[in-house]
Each structure stands twice: as structure tokens, then as C-alpha cells.
Amino acid sequence: MADPGWLGACQSLKGVVLDMCGVLYDSGEGGGVAIPGSVEAVRKLKASDLQLRFCTNETQATREKFVAKLQRMGFDISVSEVFSPAPAAVAVLKERGLRPHLLVYDDLLPEFDSVNKTDPNCVVIADAAENFSYHNLNEAFRVLIGLEKPVLFSLGQGRYYKETDGLKLDVGVYMKALEYACDLEAEVIGKPSPMFFQAVLDDMGIRPQEALMIGDDLVNDVGGAQRCGMKGVQVRTGKYRPSDERHPTVTADGTVDNLAQAVDMILKQRGH
């Protein structure tokens, strides 16, 4: 069932990085529900000698609101353990002296409170849902095309996701639209950007080969982590599809039924 390769590496493991939606919980009405066994699996990891971080491309709420939702589901999790694209974007904007025009979900706006947004010299897009209107897209485009050197940041590059009322186009689709309109290449902040994974490793103070990523998204979680030198294990929950196990370019280091199984295997291998 599991490739011994990744389990063998568990001996030298120092940290685990968990994707959130599709690994910890399934999204849906009322914010979603915990995936069976995941609350307990997080508790076990926290009780172990492994470091633990959470890494999400979630951009429809501030980290505070998002973490509060997970806590209500029973997860032992705090804001400082969660890496999401918006704070990473804020750091990049400040470092490069950029003032963003924002096309994001309303609930994400507070993440950018500390950023100067006057006279914008770049555009930041995230999954904006209903805010991806004809008017707002034209507006973001006009900011970009009016710049001598247009800079576009995209918080993630997902194609689509599923909500209870059907499939919805994700931020990557609008990123491609603006890339074509302005003949530029966006800078992606979030998974699968190596810079994003590296920030998580830096926070734990460990090397890539000492870290394991567990996610449901083969390309963005597993492939992204692997390109960074980490091991990547896919769970058969969330957006997992059987065809992922014969993907043309990304092969997970292991595939497990769910987070609970992955954690039990890791801890058993380490002699707990």
C-alpha cells in the first residue's frame, strides 16, 4: 500500500507540513466538517517529537478567521503555525516597496491593512469569487497596462474548486486571463511556489530532506514540496482522484487513505 521509500525517510524526519482543506476537513456549507480521524492525528503529531506546520492556499478569509473555524471543528491549531499566501504576499510587497491594487475576497482585505495601497504599482489577485466581475477585471487590467513594468502577483494558481452548489473557477484562471491581456508572467505566491515551502522550512529551522508534506493536491502539495527537496505524500481524501496515481509528471512518495493512516504509519516507523 505504501512505498517503503518515504517510510524509510521517517527515521530522519524532523518536521511535518500539512495541507488543510481536503486533509484536515472538507469544505462545504457552514464552513465544512473535519475528516474522520484528522483531529486526533493532529493531536498525535503535536504530542510527538516532530515539528508541525500547516500550509494552505486559502485566501477567502484572514488567517485569524480561518484558524478559528478549524478550532471550532476541534483542531489544536494556532495562527502562528499556519502559512497562507496573503501574509507571504505582504512580506514580498514590503520588501520590494510595492503598493498593490487588490482584487481579492472582501474578507481577506484585513490581511493587507499594513500595506500602502495608494498610487498602486502592482496588482495582487486571489480567489475573489463574486469580486471577479467584468468591472473589477477591467480595473485590475488598466492598472497593469498603465505601468511601465507591470507586476502581477497571484495567490495560488488553482484551476477550479468544488463548492456545495457546483464547481467554481479559481484564481489561476483569472491569472492566465490577465497574463494574456498584458503579455506578462505572474509571480505565484502560495503552493506550489518553492519560495512558499522554503518559508515554512525556514520557520521550522530544518532542511528539506528532514520534512514531509502531506496533501490531497498532487501537483500543488506533493509536486511542489518535492521540487523543494521534501518528501510528498498524498491522501485519498479531498480532491484526490484515482488518476492521480498514474499522473504523467508527478509521483507521490507515498499514497495513504487519509491523514490518520499517514500519522499512524509515521509514528510507528519512528518507534512510538
Added chain:
Amino acid sequence: MADPGWLGACQSLKGVVLDMCGVLYDSGEGGGVAIPGSVEAVRKLKASDLQLRFCTNETQATREKFVAKLQRMGFDISVSEVFSPAPAAVAVLKERGLRPHLLVYDDLLPEFDSVNKTDPNCVVIADAAENFSYHNLNEAFRVLIGLEKPVLFSLGQGRYYKETDGLKLDVGVYMKALEYACDLEAEVIGKPSPMFFQAVLDDMGIRPQEALMIGDDLVNDVGGAQRCGMKGVQVRTGKYRPSDERHPTVTADGTVDNLAQAVDMILKQRGH
């Protein structure tokens, strides 16, 4: 000023194809205004022994409404002389037994009256302006992703255009968005598709080397016509920009100030 190459070819010329917006008229409030000299230039071509057709990527109105607007500006022009993407799309849909889901401008819908649109097995997009809403894009996406073999037609592939109240994203941008979302390549109907130019040549019953395209869009008018074996001349009106004259991949066979100058040069060369 003009490259003698294209003028030399005028001796064997049998037909002229004119782009419309930016060559005949400038769009704007109230439908736009004729470009000085263009009404008279069309009259001169019609009085000559050359065949004349009009070729546009206009998709915000039926050909009937569009031609009526040009007639009000003073142009001697009839519907049967105008080639636009919607009727070409209708022909393709019928030939291939396809039933479209339409994401187009409301005023274009009557062009598709004769097409069966129940239980759609393809998607057709055109410049839909305000109809490019988050809701409508998700809807078009769901039709595509639900098909075993998704087929997307895009009426043109423009990046953006200018209206009196600013730049607007064009259909090509939304085509790229849906291409990325569904991992497919759209079929473009309209300029610069060779099939589209060929239909105009077929209608005149002449060979590509006997035809000259005059347009303001270097890539879609001039480059498209050239790829089809026609000569292509660019006018310095409409969306012409000085940088077009040093474009990395497309070089016009000639560049003239406006349609009036082009027509005078052609007719003089032919001894009129």
C-alpha cells in the same frame, strides 16, 4: 513611404478585403464616426474593376445592425459583403452537428437563432462585455468540464480594446481563462484564423495572391492575411501604433496613412 513590393502586385490584383473598425470608422459614443476619406475610398473601390469584401471580428451586434450603422455613416455597404465570426461559427456548428452553450453579447444572439442549443455539447464565446460575469464564466466552465471531449470556440482572440470610458478586456482573455481551467485549446473563429480569410477568398472566387488585405491590426489583419498567402497593408489609423513598424514577427507589405491613401495608390498603379 510605401514599399514598392505591394504596389507592384497591384497589377495582378483582383480583390481587396477591408477591415472595418479602425479602417472605415473609429468606434466611440453613439456608434462611432467615419475616418476622413474612407467613405469616398470605398466608393472608388466599388467603381473600380476590383472585387471588394469587408472582414471584421465585430461580435457585439448582428451583421444587419452593424451594417445599418455603417450605412448611416455614409458607407456604400451591404450585409452580403461583410464577413464576421458569428455566421462563420454557425456554419461550423451545423457542419459538425454541435449544439452550443453561448456566452456572447445579447445583441449577437439573433445570429444563432437557427442553431439547436438544447443539451449543449460545446461552448461558444465572443466579446460578451458585461455578460462576462463570474456567474456566467462558471456556467460556461461547467458545461465544458462536464463534456467527455470539451470543445470551445472563441470568436476572435483579441486582448483588449478601447472604448470612450477606457480599455476593456476582449474575448481572447476569457478564452485563455477557460483554456487553462479545462486544459484545452480553443478553436478561434475570425481573424487571424486562415479558415476565416479563406472563406472570404472563396466568396470572391480568387486566389490568395490576387487579394490584398487592408487593416489597422498588424497581427490579426496583416499577419493573418499574409499567413493565408495574401498581401497585407497596414493603415496608420485605428489601433495602429508606431512600434508596429518594427514588430518582431509581422512585417506589413506596406504601411499607409489611411484607407484613402491606400486606395488612391492602388488605383493609380492600375492606371485609373
